[in-house]
Amino acid sequence: MTIYPKLIIDALSTVRYPGNGRNLVEAEMVEDDLRIDGMNVSFSLIFPKDPDPFSKSVLKAAETAIHTFVSPEVNVEIHAKFIALQPQVADDLPVLPGVKNIIAVSSGKGGVGKSTVAANLAIGLAKLGQHVGLLDTDIFGPSMPKMFQVEDARPYAVNIDGHDLIEPIEQYGVKLLSIGFFVNPEQATLWRGGMACNALKQLITEANWGELDYLILDTPPGTSDIHLSLIQLLKITGAVIVSTPQQVALADARKGINMYMNEKVNVPILGLVENMAWFTPAELPENRYYIFGREGCKQLAEELNVPLLAQIPLVQSICENADAGVPPVLQPATPEGVAFMSLAAKVVTAVDKLHI
Numbered sequence: 001m002t003i004y005p006k007l008i009i010d011a012l013s014t015v016r017y018p019g020n021g022r023n024l025v026e027a028e029m030v031e032d033d034l035r036i037d038g039m040n041v042s043f044s045l046i047f048p049k050d051p052d053p054f055s056k057s058v059l060k061a062a063e064t065a066i067h068t069f070v071s072p073e074v075n076v077e078i079h080a081k082f083i084a085l086q087p088q089v090a091d092d093l094p095v096l097p098g099v100k101n102i103i104a105v106s107s108g109k110g111g112v113g114k115s116t117v118a119a120n121l122a123i124g125l126a127k128l129g130q131h132v133g134l135l136d137t138d139i140f141g142p143s144m145p146k147m148f149q150v151e152d153a154r155p156y157a158v159n160i161d162g163h164d165l166i167e168p169i170e171q172y173g174v175k176l177l178s179i180g181f182f183v184n185p186e187q188a189t190l191w192r193g194g195m196a197c198n199a200l201k202q203l204i205t206e207a208n209w210g211e212l213d214y215l216i217l218d219t220p221p222g223t224s225d226i227h228l229s230l231i232q233l234l235k236i237t238g239a240v241i242v243s244t245p246q247q248v249a250l251a252d253a254r255k256g257i258n259m260y261m262n263e264k265v266n267v268p269i270l271g272l273v274e275n276m277a278w279f280t281p282a283e284l285p286e287n288r289y290y291i292f293g294r295e296g297c298k299q300l301a302e303e304l305n306v307p308l309l310a311q312i313p314l315v316q317s318i319c320e321n322a323d324a325g326v327p328p329v330l331q332p333a334t335p336e337g338v339a340f341m342s343l344a345a346k347v348v349t350a351v352d353k354l355h356i
Contacts, residue, residue, distance in 0.1 A: 095205060164206075
């Protein structure tokens with residue numbers, strides 16, 4: 001088999017750089033040093049930042065593309081160069097000046113349904129006539145592409161005032177960005193804390209969010225570098241804390257609340273959401289079974305003097321609809337749909353009170 005430069009370039013044109021959504025060829029990231037010696041191929045890729053949080057995944061994707069579209073027998077050697085390619089968003093510009101309110105949806109531990117609440121809250125706000133964006137900040141476990149049924153979507157770049165910005169994916173009236181659009185969903189994201197924070201910063205500052213009434217942040221569970229980065233980078237309007245009624249979950253929820261209420265952070269708690277508040281079987285819609293305890297979040301809310309925004313029942317359809325990419329809030333006649341729309345309305349009221 002004879003390998004021509006065009007075969008390599010065509011293969012590399014199938015790989016997109018997550019920082020701007022353009023393929024490696026269009027973004028002029030392929031250095032003019034391509035060498036072909038039989039089945040041996042070497043070249044360099046130019047990255048705009050040092051360190052660049054996407055470099056390792058892009059290098060691997062480029063190698064895979066050559067093996068897929070040229071030949072699996074090709075020996076590929078790729079060098080990474082770090083050179084500023086384009087003007088970046090200036091540091092002295094205000095971060096997200098077009099966004100009126102930024103709401104962090106948090107939980108003290110995983111598995112309590114925080115992402116489900118964040119997704120349905122965002123859609124519920126959009127149904128109330130608000131302009132809404134949703135940023136999946138869970139770098140290591142992004143779930144929003146699946147929840148919004150846009151797993152195959154790939155954001156592209158738009159040029160705004162001389163800056164190449166990532167255009168969010170729009171679904172259900174919500175502008176959506178997630179690291180899940182840029183990584184292989186079947187592989188673990190193995191990044192150190194600094195790399196994850198840099199990737200997140202790109203999704204925030206180098207995206208075309210435009211004018212928004214609300215930007216919802218689906219944060220990772222617990223308290224981490226990601227949370228500190230968000231607090232330092234953005235002026236968060238308020239936080240919504242999600243927990244189940246279970247005492248173990250409530251203990252972790254306290255830690256999340258304490259983080260936001262710390263005097264150095266000082267982010268208002270808009271309220272608590274009690275998820276999986278009770279189980280209601282489809283064949284017995286009037287029955288309630290308190291599997292994880294009863295009204296634990298309500299008691300915690302009263303203790304801390306913060307609102308209880310919603311009690312979301314545990315019903316099988318929530319899980320099924322989430323897996324199918326059809327959030328329950330789109331079905332307003334159901335009990336869970338009513339609960340999520342009520343949550344959206346209460347968040348609007350809570351935010352309005354902050355601005356009085």
